[in-house]
Amino acid sequence: MPADRLLPDTDAEDLLKLVREIAREELAPDAAKHEEAGQFPREQFRLLGRSGLLGLPYAERWGGADLSYEVYLQVVEEIAAAWMSVGVGLSVHTMSCWALAQHGTDEQRDRFLPDMLGGDLLGAYALSETHAGSDAAALSTRARRDGAEYTVSGTKAWITHGGEADFYTTMVRTSDDGPRGISCLLVDAATPGLTAAPPERKMGLTGSTTAQVVFDGARVPADRLIGAEGDGLRFALDALNSGRLGIAACAVGLAQAALDEAVAYAKQRSQFDRAIVDFQGVEFLLADMAAAVESARATYLEAARRRDRGLPFVRQASIAKLVATDAAMKVTTDAVQVLGGAGYTRDFPVERFMREAKVTQIFEGTNQIQRVVIARQLKRS
Structure with missing residues (x-):
């Protein structure tokens, strides 16, 4: 993953370093075998809870971190890049806590939120x-x-x-x-x-x-x-607006992982006495993939910043979900193309990335529904 993110402060940078370490050492090594076996990663969610990552955007009083959505979503992206199922699970869990955190009584929040945000309750x-x-x-x-x-x-x-x-x-x-x-x-x-x-x-x-x-x-x-x-x-639809940003971040993480895999393969794969990364046909594919990833990332971050500032963000959340998930589908498909026959086998992760990307265009509201939301918001403006 790129290390040149624009983060609000040093604490956020330190958090991202911790997340990258967990993603690299605790998540990525187990992803392929769990997905192959259809094994639910419950222990990984407990690890995220112990690490303080299951309640980032929620209040410290109940075990959260009071972090901005801008930072929280970058955490989601990093985790999804290492293991998409865990990234999606983090987003879903965060959305599942939203109604209680926002609209529950203090008695309800005192009773349930600490275990929910601490990882004991998924x-x-x-x-x-x-x-x-x-x-x-x-x-x-x-x-x-x-x-x-x-x-x-x-x-x-x-x-x-x-x-x-x-x-x-x-x-x-x-x-x-x-x-x-x-x-x-x-x-x-x-x-x-x-x-x-x-x-x-x-x-x-x-x-x-x-x-x-x-x-x-x-x-x-x-x-x-x-x-x-x-x-x-009303609670459900409000939660979905924020949840769509979580899926957008997951999609960007998945697309970044596919791009990284494609670039690494193209550098080491040689044909006609040249690395295939030096052929213009491959160069252009990789360049378009990179442009799609970075454009999608900028889109979800701008929506998050609007949310953090208390500005309307429904339209921007739907745009981010639409743009990021369409980008993930294209980037993962192109990653398979860069790897050629190898990309079509389960010996390399890009075929799994491509299969995982498809559902991002469907859940949290299909991309056709996102277009409806965007158009309605435009009519009201």
Whole structure:
């Protein structure tokens, strides 16, 4: 990864050095074998928690670091470059903590956030359903109040960390009042009546478990309601705006890893008595890849800076997610091309990078949905 990042202060530089060391020594060596085996990296998340990396943008009072999103996202990028499943997991966990951190009561935050930010509790974000993906307001998982509890029934789909998480930030329907009838519950994974289906069989990110989560009369204490009834969809969409920046950073990290691999290979691979890096056809491919990576990085950092300054950033977050994930798909595809036949084999990581890049154009809102968001924001300006 490039070492010439523009960081706000020396403490941020020291943090990035620590993250690069963890990524290089603790994550990258295990990535390929875990992905090959479809093995969930739970111990790696515990390591991130012990290292103080699971709560970076949250308040120090509850175990966070009170860091800017500009710095936090660069941490995400570094981790994703070493191991995409862990980078995506960090982004998802951070998003799963958002509703509680922003809208929970102090009593709720004192009770749950320290373990969530310290790595003892790993989170999942349960919004999507089989019929309610891009149309999140169409969700039908129902929570009925019954005294001091809610009884929850329904099925959530495409849940990252499904079956592995310790808690689920879950959007449920508490009334039939359309989007205003959706509420947010913080659900313990050990709740009776909550089960996870077998993991989805995916083309990439095989170390990151994705599964349906089934609620069959699960009884959730009413004191796990975040905010008021009816606030859930607003919380969900606000969290997604920040979560899209996390995915943009992951995509840039993945693209940077692919570029690094392609450059290294092109320097050592010789044809016609010359390193292939000296052939113009390869030079131009690499130059375009580098331009795509750095442009995408600049885009997500500018969106993060707007967020940190308290400026509107919804449009910029969607642009960053769109630009960065499209760049990751192209850069990883071109990396396979640079490596030629070798790139198409599992002996080199670029084929895995290419498979992993595809989903970044789909989750946290497809890139078609990002275009809808961007256009709507333009109309309102």
